[in-house]
Amino acid sequence: MGTAQTVPFIKRSHASTLKPAGDLTLPEGRQPAEPVPGGGRLSLRADCERCFALCCVGPAFSASADFAISKPAGQPCPNLQPDFRCSVHDRLRPRGFGGCTVYDCFGAGQQVAQVTFGGRDWRQAPEIAAQMFDVFAIVRQLHELFWYLSEALAMRPARPLHGELSAALQETERLAGGSPDALAALDVNAHRRNVNALLLRASELARAGARRQEAGPGRADLTGADHSAADHRGADLTGKDPSGANLAGASMRGAYLIGADLSGADLSGADLTGSIFLTQSQVDAAKGDPGTKLPPSLISPAHWLPSAMPGQSG
Numbered sequence: 001m002g003t004a005q006t007v008p009f010i011k012r013s014h015a016s017t018l019k020p021a022g023d024l025t026l027p028e029g030r031q032p033a034e035p036v037p038g039g040g041r042l043s044l045r046a047d048c049e050r051c052f053a054l055c056c057v058g059p060a061f062s063a064s065a066d067f068a069i070s071k072p073a074g075q076p077c078p079n080l081q082p083d084f085r086c087s088v089h090d091r092l093r094p095r096g097f098g099g100c101t102v103y104d105c106f107g108a109g110q111q112v113a114q115v116t117f118g119g120r121d122w123r124q125a126p127e128i129a130a131q132m133f134d135v136f137a138i139v140r141q142l143h144e145l146f147w148y149l150s151e152a153l154a155m156r157p158a159r160p161l162h163g164e165l166s167a168a169l170q171e172t173e174r175l176a177g178g179s180p181d182a183l184a185a186l187d188v189n190a191h192r193r194n195v196n197a198l199l200l201r202a203s204e205l206a207r208a209g210a211r212r213q214e215a216g217p218g219r220a221d222l223t224g225a226d227h228s229a230a231d232h233r234g235a236d237l238t239g240k241d242p243s244g245a246n247l248a249g250a251s252m253r254g255a256y257l258i259g260a261d262l263s264g265a266d267l268s269g270a271d272l273t274g275s276i277f278l279t280q281s282q283v284d285a286a287k288g289d290p291g292t293k294l295p296p297s298l299i300s301p302a303h304w305l306p307s308a309m310p311g312q313s314g
């Protein structure tokens with residue numbers, strides 16, 4: 001991310017995104033209860049063909065179950081080719097780069113490459129490289145917030161907040177369109193805090209009609225826990241760290257999942273219909289099967305298919 005920071009997520013292989021590239025204002029399949037004022041210009045779907053592999057260079061990686069290697073921030077991954085394509089994109093998981101299959105930049109890559117920096121790339125213009133990677137990390141956060149705000153605007157129970165949500169969405173879009181210097185100077189954490197508070201209020205309204213369940217009596221978190229067939233309808237799982245948990249067959253309708261780490265969690269047969277602020281990256285990092293029910297904006301990863309072999313790239 002342009003700083004000595006290790007990403008807690010990774011990327012899809014280049015030119016192998018699960019969804020086709022294209023402009024998208026709202027999460028696919030979601031329709032706003034009312035038009036989104038000022039919306040419609042940000043593309044939230046990654047288009048690696050119009051990016052310069054910013055996610056393969058900017059962030060630092062630490063060798064782990066998700067990354068076969070460590071690399072410092074700002075240094076290209078050794079698998080990155082001169083044409084910005086990944087040399088192992090069709091075998092990322094077997095090569096130990098499974099994390100690369102679940103990363104989503106929310107379209108920040110092409111925004112920074114083509115709009116913010118006007119098509120200049122860090123190979124031909126190394127003097128802009130450091131700022132480009134820093135700005136990418138910031139714009140990614142703004143695009144992610146835009147995604148959440150768009151989803152919140154699609155929640156009818158959150159209608160009382162639509163004015164505030166629309167204003168926040170427009171401000172987020174305005175910030176994302178800033179110059180490199182303006183973006184580099186932006187206090188994105190402050191903006192994120194304000195938006196998060198608004199999103200939490202929206203989720204409270206959306207979950208009001210769902211029966212709330214404690215996500216585990218007496219437990220601080222769900223890490224690795226067996227909660228198969230549990231009732232998590234309308235639950236707030238954001239602070240429960242469900243990574244590695246057995247949630248097979250669980251009912252998670254209307255659960256609040258913003259930022260929840262679902263890596264390695266077993267969602268086989270689970271019902272996540274209507275779950276709030278769930279992203280494709282979270283789904284991609286989890287286990288599941290064709291019986292897993294997802295919100296219409298999300299798709300089942302390839303590695304959930306019965307034909308997928310263990311270790312196969314997602």
Ligand code: SF4
Binds near residue numbers: 013079085100
């Ligand atoms: S293995 Fe390297 S080049 Fe390939 S997608 Fe991952 S970070 Fe990018």
